[in-house]
Amino acid sequence: MGQFLHEFFNPLDFLRSAPQVWNGFLFNLKLMVVAEAFILVLALALAIVRGLPGRGAAPLRWLAIAYTDVFRGTPLLLVLFMVQGFATLNYAGLSSDTLFRNGAIALILVYTAYVTEVYRAGIESVHPSQRMAARSLGLSYMQTMRYVVLPQAIRRVVPPLLNDFIGLQKDTVLITVIGLTEALAAANFFQSDYANFTGLTVTAVFFIFLTIPLARFTDHIIKEREKRERAQGV
Amino acid sequence: MSANGHFVSIQGVRKRFDNLEVLHGIDLDVGEHNVVCLIGASGSGKSTLLRCINLLERVDAGTIVVDGETITSAKVDVNRLRQKIGIVFQAYNLFPHMTVLQNLTLAPRKALGVSRADSLDRARTLLRRIGLEEKADEFPDRLSGGQQQRVAIARALAMEPKLMLLDEITSALDPQLIGEVLELVRELAESGMTMIVATHEMSFAREVANKICFLDAGVIHEEGTPEEILSAPREERTREFLARVLEAGRL
Numbered sequence: 001m002g003q004f005l006h007e008f009f010n011p012l013d014f015l016r017s018a019p020q021v022w023n024g025f026l027f028n029l030k031l032m033v034v035a036e037a038f039i040l041v042l043a044l045a046l047a048i049v050r051g052l053p054g055r056g057a058a059p060l061r062w063l064a065i066a067y068t069d070v071f072r073g074t075p076l077l078l079v080l081f082m083v084q085g086f087a088t089l090n091y092a093g094l095s096s097d098t099l100f101r102n103g104a105i106a107l108i109l110v111y112t113a114y115v116t117e118v119y120r121a122g123i124e125s126v127h128p129s130q131r132m133a134a135r136s137l138g139l140s141y142m143q144t145m146r147y148v149v150l151p152q153a154i155r156r157v158v159p160p161l162l163n164d165f166i167g168l169q170k171d172t173v174l175i176t177v178i179g180l181t182e183a184l185a186a187a188n189f190f191q192s193d194y195a196n197f198t199g200l201t202v203t204a205v206f207f208i209f210l211t212i213p214l215a216r217f218t219d220h221i222i223k224e225r226e227k228r229e230r231a232q233g234v
Numbered sequence: 235m236s237a238n239g240h241f242v243s244i245q246g247v248r249k250r251f252d253n254l255e256v257l258h259g260i261d262l263d264v265g266e267h268n269v270v271c272l273i274g275a276s277g278s279g280k281s282t283l284l285r286c287i288n289l290l291e292r293v294d295a296g297t298i299v300v301d302g303e304t305i306t307s308a309k310v311d312v313n314r315l316r317q318k319i320g321i322v323f324q325a326y327n328l329f330p331h332m333t334v335l336q337n338l339t340l341a342p343r344k345a346l347g348v349s350r351a352d353s354l355d356r357a358r359t360l361l362r363r364i365g366l367e368e369k370a371d372e373f374p375d376r377l378s379g380g381q382q383q384r385v386a387i388a389r390a391l392a393m394e395p396k397l398m399l400l401d402e403i404t405s406a407l408d409p410q411l412i413g414e415v416l417e418l419v420r421e422l423a424e425s426g427m428t429m430i431v432a433t434h435e436m437s438f439a440r441e442v443a444n445k446i447c448f449l450d451a452g453v454i455h456e457e458g459t460p461e462e463i464l465s466a467p468r469e470e471r472t473r474e475f476l477a478r479v480l481e482a483g484r485l
Contacts, residue, residue, distance in 0.1 A: 129323065130329065133327035133328075136321045137340075137341035137389070138313050138316040138317035138345040139341055139344060140313050143345065148329055148340075152329075229330065229376075230373075230375050
């Protein structure tokens with residue numbers, strides 16, 4: 001037990017590794033913010049395309065379905081290696097910028113497929129009578145989507161979106177395998193330098209402290225909205 | 235006005251859902267500023283007919299002419315057409331994520347291109363008219379059913395339609411809330427709004443309707459003035475239906 005505590009929870013090593021891990025962690029943060037921004041927009045576009053009505057839109061719908069099928073089914077690590085491999089065909093050197101970009105692309109490709117499905121579930125959860133009411137007022141299909149369906153759909157999927165966002169945060173550590181010095185890599189370096197695993201604990205702590213406030217914040221905004229819009233005592 | 239002098243002219247309208255033909259050839263004329271009430275049991279086709287007039291459903295056969303325009307033609311611009319035909323549903327269908335005021339201004343602004351200021355003016359005037367001015371910034375879920383339905387009517391009126399379709403708008407309401415909604419419809423009728431109203435409220439139909447149509451199994455089985463239909467129905471089925479309604483009312 002003493003050995004275990006010493007290896008993973010050594011206070012001295014905790015302090016000693018923290019700055020190093022933090023420097024790496026900043027990469028994870030940047031990666032997750034950049035990737036999430038793209039994912040939220042691209043996935044929404046795909047979800048809308050997938051729901052387009054009419055025979056004319058069928059090829060677009062098929063493309064959207066094929067995309068989600070492929071990238072939801074392919075392991076992230078595999079996609080990461082493929083993006084990296086594809087990139088090295090075209091570029092001679094690999095700076096940390098290109099590594100970052102390749103990592104971001106892999107995360108965006110895979111998570112967009114998941115998040116598309118989340119949006120789609122949200123869109124389908126809006127009762128058809130809402131669309132009917134909007135269309136009956138003379139709003140077009142896209143206006144109905146934009147002003148009536150999506151606002152209701154998106155607020156319903158905030159919790160699952162957050163779930164995927166947390167998944168994304170954690171999967172940013174996979175980028176370590178293509179050689180970017182992010183938090184996990186920094187912890188590993190520390191471990192090889194000092195023969196101590198406390199750096200890994202530090203990394204875990206950073207991730208946990210990132211997700212907990214985010215989860216509480218989401219709970220908070222959902223509750224506030226409920227209070228504002230719902231009848232009391234219902 | 236269409237050629238035969240009616241504001242709405244429906245001829246031979248048929249509508250089928252899968253294997254079930256819900257409308258078996260409906261003919262109906264509605265004069266401008268007139269109120270026509272559709273009565274009949276659930277499933278007789280009242281709602282489907284109203285939805286066909288708003289093009290929420292496409293007819294399989296027959297023609298519908300509204301204000302001189304053949305709306306069943308394939309070339310018609312459905313969005314523009316719906317802007318002049320308001321419909322109010324049994325379940326209100328207000329937009330729950332928007333305030334009452336936003337519910338009233340959305341379509342005028344986005345579909346008609348009315349300015350924000352003008353749409354707000356119009357919405358506030360309507361809210362005053364329905365006596366819900368102080369609820370302007372509330373969300374629909376915080377209103378009673380009767381209030382929600384009045385807002386739904388106001389939302390349709392905000393588009394300044396030439397024709398209003400009311401689809402059993404009091405059926406989901408508690409009995410004590412029905413009065414306020416019917417009062418509003420009565421005012422609308424007095425103001426000269428052309429309306430087609432599917433309803434189970436016979437005394438209301440008697441009061442506001444110029445003509446009552448009894449629908450049964452997808453056809454208009456009998457039509458006439460309220461007096462003719464409600465007091466002296468000629469058809470056996472109409473008599474049976476009215477007797478059942480009367481009995482339900484007594485219970």
